[in-house]
Amino acid sequence: SLPRTPSLPFPKTFARGREAGALLEGGAVSRTSAESAGVGGSHAGENAKLSKTPVADTSSTELSSASSPSGKYGNRDSISAKVFGRGGMGARGKGGESFSPEKFLLPSPGDSTQPPALASQPVIRAVSLTKKFGTFVAAHDITFEVQPGRIFGLLGPNGAGKSTTFRMLCGLSRPTEGECFVAGMNLLTAGGAARAKLGYMAQKFSLYGELTVQQNMRLMADLYGLERGRVKPRIEQLVEALDLETFRDVRAFNLPLGQKQRLAMACATLHEPPVLFLDEPTSGVDPRTRREFWKHINAMTQNGVAVLVTTHFMEEAEYCDEIALVFQGGIIARGTPDELKGKAPGAAKNGGAADMTLEEAFIAYIEEVQRKGGHA
DSSP, X not given: OOOOBTTBOOOSEEOOSTTTOSEEESOSSOHHHHHHHHHOGGGTTSOSOOOOOOOEXXXXXXXXXXXXXXXXXXXXXXXXXXXXXXXXXXXXXXXGOBOOHHHHSOOOTTOOOOOHHHHTSOSEEEEEEEEEETTEEEEEEEEEEEOTTOEEEEEOOTTSSHHHHHHHHHTSSOOSEEEEEETTEEHHHHTHHHHTTEEEEOSSOOSOTTSBHHHHHHHHHHHHTOOHHHHHHHHHHHHHHTXXXXXXXXXXXXXXXXXXXXXXXXXXXXXXXXXXXXXXXXXXXXXHHHHHHHHHHHHHHHTTOEEEEEEOOHHHHTTOSEEEEEETTEEEEEEOHHHHHHTSTTTTTTTSGXXXXXXXXXXXXXXXHHHTTSOO
């Protein structure tokens, strides 16, 4: 059994199974918190309920095509060698060995592999998502798809509608109109079964500060309904891959910010989800930690995980295979980073994508929208 801390008793009984997602009785966590934790490991404390847009679609292929990843560093098969060196992704695991991408999301013992038929299907689909709060439209007509092994970024300023869209796709907020699908399941009808297919890492650290790293991970493994035989090897795998060994018995509130982020990532991926949602994952961390964090994200995509990330860091957006620029609740442009820069208003006059930064391109798209009427 899990050790107890003096100030925060552990729950007596867990609801086994991924669809339960809540503590039955005597728990240290409220039912609402536990249900939210079922959505993703790092979201344990979050409350689960909280006119068409002209889009400059700069994609060179159809939305549903399964083209090769083509982000900042080209095909993802060559990312490790080109960016992080030939010794894998470069992070150091227990004992100082080089971190290899294959270690991060290898199937746990007894885990089944994904059916080949699903490999080419989009694992995230947003179809005309709209969210209204009274007369205020927070997001409208949001449509996109994400294929396995790709990183899709929602880029925009604060208040643009990124988080609203994100929450709808996580099943934390019901859309006023439209549909959202994860791993082929409709979030509006499949409920817990669909949410069990995704991992969620919130912008704000939301795990239990009084629990140690290992206690947090074991708690989340129980909430996810992992089979008992899988829990220990999966935790050991993630502790080694994310270099958390020396912090195993440290309480979460005593961790440095970078280690808190690693713990949140570990908890969000304990159940090996095919879909990972990251809400401003590196907000507040130093550049070195941010770079290491993206190494781990790239490692997961090499194993076929689809990643949806929100960010306002332009340098982070360059890591994405595809980006949707979000402004005033709508998508105003979509494409790869180079496509967005090359087709931005005024790019041709200024030498094209080679001489334009993504930030300059984003500003150009916003100014174009405002010139045409002031709304997305």
